[in-house]
Amino acid sequence: xxxxxxxxxxxxxxxxxxxxxxxVALIVSCALLLSIDWVSAGVALLLEAVLxxxxxxxxxxxxxxxxxxxxxxxxxxxxxxxxxxxxxxxLWQGGFxxxxxxxxxxxxxIGLRVLAIGLPGIVLLATTDPTDLADGLAQVLHxxxxxxxxxxxxxxxxxMFIEDWHSLTLARRARGVGDGGGVRGAARRFFxxxxxxxxxxxxxGSKLATAMEARGFGSDEPRTWARPSRVRAADAVLVxxxxxxxxxxxxxxxxxxxxxxxxx
Amino acid sequence: xxxxxxxxxxxxxAQIRAHGWGWRHAGRHNNAVSGLDLQIHPGExxxxxxxxxxxxxxxxxxxxxxxxxxxxxxxxxxLLIDGRRAAEARGRVGLVLQDPDSQVVxxxxxxxxxxxxxxxAVPRAExxxxxxxxxxxxxxxxxxxxxxxxxxxxQKQRLxxxxxxAMQPGLLLLDEPTANxxxxxVIDVRDxxxxxxxxxGATLIVIEHRVEVWQDVVDRVIVLDPVGGVLADGPTRExxxxxxxxxxxxxxxxxxxxxxxxxxxxxxxxxxxxRAEGLRxxxxxxxxxxxxxxxxxxxxxVHAGTATVVTGANxxxxxxxALTxxxxxxxxxxxxxxxxxxxxxxxAEPHRWRSRQLLTRIGTVFQDPEHQFLAAxxxxxxxxxxxxxxxxxxxxxxxxxxxxxxxxxxxLADANPxxxxxxxxxxxxVATVLATRPRLLVLDEPTFGQDSRTWQELVGFLAELLxxxxxxxxxTHDAQFVSALADEEYRLGAADPxxxxxxxx
Amino acid sequence: xHAANTSLHQSTxxxxxxxxxxxxxxxxxxxxxxxxxxxxxxxxxxxxGLAWSPLSTILAFTPGLEGLLAGGWLFAxxxxxxxxxxxxxxxxxxxxxxxxxxxxxxxxxxxxxxxxVVEGLGAEIILALFLYANWRLGVxxxxxxxxxxxxxxxxxxxxxxxxxxxxxxxxxxxxxVVSGTxxxxxxxxxxVRGLARTGALGRxxxxxxxxxxxxxxxx
Numbered sequence: 001x002x003x004x005x006x007x008x009x010x011x012x013x014x015x016x017x018x019x020x021x022x023x024v025a026l027i028v029s030c031a032l033l034l035s036i037d038w039v040s041a042g043v044a045l046l047l048e049a050v051l052x053x054x055x056x057x058x059x060x061x062x063x064x065x066x067x068x069x070x071x072x073x074x075x076x077x078x079x080x081x082x083x084x085x086x087x088x089x090x091l092w093q094g095g096f097x098x099x100x101x102x103x104x105x106x107x108x109x110i111g112l113r114v115l116a117i118g119l120p121g122i123v124l125l126a127t128t129d130p131t132d133l134a135d136g137l138a139q140v141l142h143x144x145x146x147x148x149x150x151x152x153x154x155x156x157x158x159x160m161f162i163e164d165w166h167s168l169t170l171a172r173r174a175r176g177v178g179d180g181g182g183v184r185g186a187a188r189r190f191f192x193x194x195x196x197x198x199x200x201x202x203x204x205g206s207k208l209a210t211a212m213e214a215r216g217f218g219s220d221e222p223r224t225w226a227r228p229s230r231v232r233a234a235d236a237v238l239v240x241x242x243x244x245x246x247x248x249x250x251x252x253x254x255x256x257x258x259x260x261x262x263x264x
Numbered sequence: 265x266x267x268x269x270x271x272x273x274x275x276x277x278a279q280i281r282a283h284g285w286g287w288r289h290a291g292r293h294n295n296a297v298s299g300l301d302l303q304i305h306p307g308e309x310x311x312x313x314x315x316x317x318x319x320x321x322x323x324x325x326x327x328x329x330x331x332x333x334x335x336x337x338x339x340x341x342x343l344l345i346d347g348r349r350a351a352e353a354r355g356r357v358g359l360v361l362q363d364p365d366s367q368v369v370x371x372x373x374x375x376x377x378x379x380x381x382x383x384x385a386v387p388r389a390e391x392x393x394x395x396x397x398x399x400x401x402x403x404x405x406x407x408x409x410x411x412x413x414x415x416x417x418x419q420k421q422r423l424x425x426x427x428x429x430a431m432q433p434g435l436l437l438l439d440e441p442t443a444n445x446x447x448x449x450v451i452d453v454r455d456x457x458x459x460x461x462x463x464x465g466a467t468l469i470v471i472e473h474r475v476e477v478w479q480d481v482v483d484r485v486i487v488l489d490p491v492g493g494v495l496a497d498g499p500t501r502e503x504x505x506x507x508x509x510x511x512x513x514x515x516x517x518x519x520x521x522x523x524x525x526x527x528x529x530x531x532x533x534x535x536x537x538x539r540a541e542g543l544r545x546x547x548x549x550x551x552x553x554x555x556x557x558x559x560x561x562x563x564x565x566v567h568a569g570t571a572t573v574v575t576g577a578n579x580x581x582x583x584x585x586a587l588t589x590x591x592x593x594x595x596x597x598x599x600x601x602x603x604x605x606x607x608x609x610x611x612a613e614p615h616r617w618r619s620r621q622l623l624t625r626i627g628t629v630f631q632d633p634e635h636q637f638l639a640a641x642x643x644x645x646x647x648x649x650x651x652x653x654x655x656x657x658x659x660x661x662x663x664x665x666x667x668x669x670x671x672x673x674x675x676l677a678d679a680n681p682x683x684x685x686x687x688x689x690x691x692x693x694v695a696t697v698l699a700t701r702p703r704l705l706v707l708d709e710p711t712f713g714q715d716s717r718t719w720q721e722l723v724g725f726l727a728e729l730l731x732x733x734x735x736x737x738x739x740t741h742d743a744q745f746v747s748a749l750a751d752e753e754y755r756l757g758a759a760d761p762x763x764x765x766x767x768x769x
Numbered sequence: 770x771h772a773a774n775t776s777l778h779q780s781t782x783x784x785x786x787x788x789x790x791x792x793x794x795x796x797x798x799x800x801x802x803x804x805x806x807x808x809x810x811x812x813x814x815x816x817x818g819l820a821w822s823p824l825s826t827i828l829a830f831t832p833g834l835e836g837l838l839a840g841g842w843l844f845a846x847x848x849x850x851x852x853x854x855x856x857x858x859x860x861x862x863x864x865x866x867x868x869x870x871x872x873x874x875x876x877x878x879x880x881x882x883x884x885x886v887v888e889g890l891g892a893e894i895i896l897a898l899f900l901y902a903n904w905r906l907g908v909x910x911x912x913x914x915x916x917x918x919x920x921x922x923x924x925x926x927x928x929x930x931x932x933x934x935x936x937x938x939x940x941x942x943x944x945x946v947v948s949g950t951x952x953x954x955x956x957x958x959x960x961v962r963g964l965a966r967t968g969a970l971g972r973x974x975x976x977x978x979x980x981x982x983x984x985x986x987x988x
Contacts, residue, residue, distance in 0.1 A: 335792055
């Protein structure tokens with residue numbers, strides 16, 4: 001499994017149009033970003049959890065890929081509890097830190113929100129092949145083909161980074177600068193190969209651009225698509241589900257009285 | 265079940281006419297090409313030769329229409345393909361470049377081959393039959409969703425060729441297509457081109473400094489003059505015999521004029537430096553803890569003043585063995601021990617030595633010299649090794665100046681290493697390693713893609729080092745290199761299927 | 770996303786510096802190199818995002834100082850803008866970087882894309898104010914600052930920082946701008962200069978500006 005190209009098991013979700021998946025992630029994220037309260041986040045999270053069971057990701061893959069979210073949620077929560085806007089009864093005080101009922105509630109809300117926004121995004125995109133995503137963006141959303149395909153080509157080039165990085169580190173060991181030097185040495189051992197990688201990849205990018213142009217890419221003339229990207233009924237169903245989840249979450253929050261519009 | 269695609273009038277062979285054509289790249293003072301007059305008839309097969317700097321690549325890029333517009337440079341004269349300017353003839357011309365990794369556009373084999381057709385607005389129903397046909401022509405028998413990242417260099421070049429052939433071009437341009445390939449890959453690509461030409465009858469222009477690969481495929485040779493215009497133009501035998509001497513001096517591998525092998529004058533007893541017993545080598549993949557072994561049961565010894573050459577087919581683990589012997593990778597099993605004289609007071613296992621301790625003992629020259637560049641100028645890069653050793657400034661400067669003189673790098677002292685030519689980069693990477701005077705030199709494919717002049721220099725220089733007592737371990741596909749230098753040959757796995765180029769002893 | 774106007778190509782003068790009309794249309798090499806920079810930056814963004822959680826808790830003794838880390842997500846736009854030098858370069862590179870970090874997996878999910886667009890615009894607006902003609906250090910720093918302003922405003926309105934006390938919000942905003950100027954502005958400008966000296970930018974104006982270090986004679 002490469003970092004950028006997911007291993008996708010054939011499943012119902014994998015066959016959905018990537019543009020539909022993008023739309024759902026966008027809808028749910030926008031809806032949840034509008035307010036910071038634990039009811040909307042919690043309801044959304046519950047409904048999403050039900051859906052995620054059919055995502056097609058193996059359990060191991062799921063936990064591996066969503067680790068960033070599971071680390072971030074409690075951390076964001078704790079930060080908010082300690083430093084958030086205070087309201088309600090004071091629970092604890094120490095220097096800059098003041099924990100109140102209000103900040104505790106906000107902390108819970110923030111934690112749930114991070115989970116509710118982060119998890120579906122990762123899962124939906126982890127089951128998407130980048131080439132299919134590019135096809136969808138260009139054929140369904142009619143984004144300019146030059147940019148979409150150029151971006152895809154760039155994505156492929158970066159996939160070679162890990163081998164190059166390994167070579168660069170070995171070379172530095174052979175040149176006598178592979179260890180030692182303290183903090184400065186460690187900084188050089190990061191920025192040196194990073195810059196070399198940048199040079200190598202810009203070079204490769206220029207050569208790839210020439211190769212693509214030589215195959216007729218880049219003119220304004222219309223092009224055909226070898227892999228059709230179609231929007232099917234299942235995609236419409238997915239988008240509706242996304243709208244439903246957002247709607248129910250917002251409604252629940254409003255009914256519970258915890259809805260607090262962020263831009264108000 | 266694929267149907268043969270309908271024959272397109274587009275596929276008729278192209279005709280090329282140049283009148284006083286020249287090109288100057290933006291930001292440079294001199295023209296890359298000037299005053300070019302030539303005519304190439306439909307279906308002709310041409311080999312384009314010339315010293316480096318003669319503008320061969322520029323001409324190819326111009327024919328493919330990828331040189332750019334006024335932002336990228338200035339054009340004089342006219343260059344016409346079937347009476348039209350090259351930029352308007354996109355799709356009539358197919359270009360295959362030198363670097364296999366920089367030509368793969370998409371992640372799946374079928375998609376990559378279909379890319380050209382999509383750009384030319386070929387109807388979808390036509391695309392996939394063309395793709396299958398092209399893949400068959402180049403001999404790539406792979407499923408259409410095979411990932412392109414797992415292809416070998418030769419396969420990637422054939423993939424690029426397939427992508428070009430699917431467009432059914434009338435003119436096929438190959439810019440050093442086999443320079444970065446092992447001998448097996450070279451033959452595969454050459455045969456693929458021959459097959460496709462038999463099918464299509466397209467015009468062919470190929471740039472390659474290994475003449476022997478193409479001399480039976482082409483019927484005409486054109487030699488470009490660095491100063492401007494055409495130096496020679498005629499049937500293959502004629503031009504090669506008439507211009508042979510001049511071409512060989514310019515670095516072309518002319519079959520009748522092989523490079524001279526150096527004479528060796530070994531001095532002293534060969535002292536043992538390293539010994540491997542039952543060694544197993546492998547790399548540890550990302551995210552795992554145990555290595556995946558690629559070669560096992562290796563038993564060999566490395567001695568001062570002797571050259572040990574490691575050969576074998578692709579994928580046999582030669583590079584991994586070289587890196588393990590160099591102390592850069594840990595052995596996956598077995599033992600690799602340095603003699604007490606070699607280790608000189610620090611443990612016997614090279615991979616446990618600290619980076620600085622490796623400097624005076626083992627020097628490694630990587631296959632891609634660019635991976636070893638550390639500084640912004642050549643001189644600064646050469647100074648890094650001696651500085652890490654803690655030598656005095658005077659001694660550092662002395663060593664670096666001596667090396668630059670010996671390897672003809674003086675005039676490049678202040679240049680950025682990335683701007684050097686291929687041969688210069690190779691010499692520089694050897695110089696950086698030698699600045700700390702290691703007793704063992706490990707080289708990974710040192711003669712890859714080199715022209716004959718650089719090859720001769722490098723081999724001569726390595727012979728001098730051997731005579732001075734340095735030990736050499738080289739991983740190579742190059743049979744000529746083996747004949748010229750090897751005292752011992754260690755073969756991993758099966759032998760290289762096709763030995764390329766056996767020169768005069 | 771890019772200006773659709775193509776300009777006339779004037780003939781270049783035979784000697785000396787040519788006077789060209791500027792062409793704002795993106796070439797294929799512009800798109801591919803911008804994508805490469807964007808994707809590479811996206812991987813760094815992802816790694817930076819992983820490091821963000823522990824790093825920000827360390828800085829959290831003074832809440833708001835996490836803004837100093839914000840610059841780590843802003844350099845893609847400035848770097849892309851400085852190299853490609855065409856309208857939309859900053860936005861495109863920053864968006865590609867955001868999308869890639871999103872594809873690999875971040876805790877911020879889809880909002881990463883929204884942030885990427887706004888951050889890119891922050892730098893783009895500055896570059897546009899200089900009419901895409903001035904590429905010196907000062908402009909690079911300002912572009913980084915612009916992106917910092919954008920992310921500062923966004924974070925203090927829509928994220929968990931919105932519920933902090935006003936004082937902390939100001940600290941956050943200011944540190945984001947500082948971080949943008951240094952990490953995104955200065956670092957990008959240095960990177961472009963280094964790149965130009967290696968000859969990797971041969972097809973870009975940034976690489977032809979005549980670096981002072983002599984390079985080996987190439988043809």
